[in-house]
Amino acid sequence: MVRGEQPLEFWLQDLERRRTFVKPEHTMRGFFFKGMLENLRTLGDEALVRRCQEACGQERFVDFFSYSVQLLFPILFTALPTLAERHGGAEAALQQIGRQAAIDFLESVTGKAMLKLTQGRPQPLLSIMPTAFRIAVNHGSSRLEWTGPTRGWIRMEGSFMPIPFHEGLVRQMLETARAQGIQVVTHSTGELEVVCDFSWE
DSSP: OBOOOOOHHHHHHHHHHHHTTOOTTOEEEHHHHHHHHHHHHHHSOHHHHHHHHHHHTOSOOOTTSEEEGGGHHHHHHHHHHHHHHHTTSHHHHHHHHHHHHHHHHHHSHHHHHHHHHHTTOHHHHHHTHHHHHHHHBSSSEEEEEEEETTEEEEEEESOOSOHHHHHHHHHHHHHHTTOSSOEEEEEEEETTEEEEEEEOO
């Protein structure tokens, strides 16, 4: 079912629901958390970052060290109300976090190498997303299918990030590849399963 525009309270409840599925073995790499805090510095300010660090009890993250997914939630619960005020609502704020995550990844050493390898073209660039997913987290899976030369879908299973995050991420990847006439529709197909349909002209 495709979601409509939802208020802040809806996405806070969505995060609370996702948190109930976290198990001790669910981890994310430190670079994901570092990137998110940098995103919050860009989208918010230094004071917001400090509040998020205090909320999760972690002052710094080591890139390839594994941290519990549980740390994600106090960061988002703390940041989202502020970002919603500054970016036209919680849904728009989550999309912006997804966009910044894509930008951060593509500006990393790994991302730059992949950009060079794919020559910045939309189809091969999107094709690296399942690999990037596996690098970032130790759980779940990601699968991409093409339904045409300029359209397809990507499914993320075991994703603890809300739907608009994925929408922003995929849209930014396509914009980075200079695709035109971009369409991105993201919906939930399970408790922690997200499917993102995309196309361009």
